[in-house]
Amino acid sequence: xxxxxxxxxxxxxxxxxxxxxxxxxxxxxxxxxxxxxxxxxxxxxxxxxxxxxxxxxxxxxxxxxxxxxxxxxxxxxxxxxxxxxxxxxxxxxxxxxxxxxxxxxxxxxx
Numbered sequence: 001x002x003x004x005x006x007x008x009x010x011x012x013x014x015x016x017x018x019x020x021x022x023x024x025x026x027x028x029x030x031x032x033x034x035x036x037x038x039x040x041x042x043x044x045x046x047x048x049x050x051x052x053x054x055x056x057x058x059x060x061x062x063x064x065x066x067x068x069x070x071x072x073x074x075x076x077x078x079x080x081x082x083x084x085x086x087x088x089x090x091x092x093x094x095x096x097x098x099x100x101x102x103x104x105x106x107x108x109x110x
Contacts, residue, residue: 001102003095007087013056020087022049023080026062030073057083 006016025035036046053061061080065072076084 001106003091003098003102005087005091005094007090009056015053015056015083015087017091019049019053020084022046023053023061023076023084026050026074027076027081027084030075032062032064032074035074053080053083 004017006014008014022035022039025038026032029035029038032046032050033043036043050062059079060077061083062074063077064074
């Protein structure tokens with residue numbers, strides 16, 4: 001049983017588990033390209049999602065350092081780290097609040 005959330009932030013802005021997982025992968029891998037690979041996603045797709053988040057939130061969530069294969073990399077900005085932490089906190093609270101209903105639903109579905 002799993003609960004996933006998509007937050008509709010208004011004006012067409014959305015934040016969900018896929019974008020948050022990408023941010024977590026960037027933090028872990030130190031690279032947008034490597035994060036994309038761990039998620040079976042092209043660099044272009046990963047970069048577009050990061051750009052989308054930057055635009056939606058009005059500030060960068062990832063700081064990229066150019067440099068190609070042997071240099072460069074990426075890291076979360078303080079805002080990026082806060083987005084991940086707050087999303088995971090909201091997710092944990094929602095999971096705790098919905099736990100009994102989720103179990104009942106699973107039991108009803110057999």
